[in-house]
Amino acid sequence: MKAIVNVALKQGVLDDQGKATHHALDTLGFKEVVKDVRIGKQIILELNSSSKEEAQAEVTKMCEKLLANTVIEDYNITITE
């Protein structure tokens, strides 16, 4: 089973990396096109779980313990085959 975890900074938290990328895109000629850039992490886990429910529960624990800093980040989990 496979889990895709997207971790992004909460709304309102300064996104340095996103700001720098936005600025770089502006200087590369995309000033008119780009309104906002935000950068997060995508974590792809290969799991030995027997059911989607079990996988979801385990990955939620992993997010709370390690994968996300829940003070400043939100995460969402997608479980696929």
Next chain:
Amino acid sequence: MKAIVNVALKQGVLDDQGKATHHALDTLGFKEVVKDVRIGKQIILELNSSSKEEAQAEVTKMCEKLLANTVIEDYNITITE
């Protein structure tokens, strides 16, 4: 219009961050559950494009020029709204 760009290391390229995370998950008690971890970036762009086709073309240019290192990374683009 919104574009979501997922950038991940190509298969075969050593994923240090993924390896370290895998190890950390093992020591936290997920040794039986986790088979593999890979970590990539998720870039969320807010765009001023008038059509999906235009947005797709612009974001492809951004990926080739800045957002991905195409020697070692793959990217995929999803346009929404």
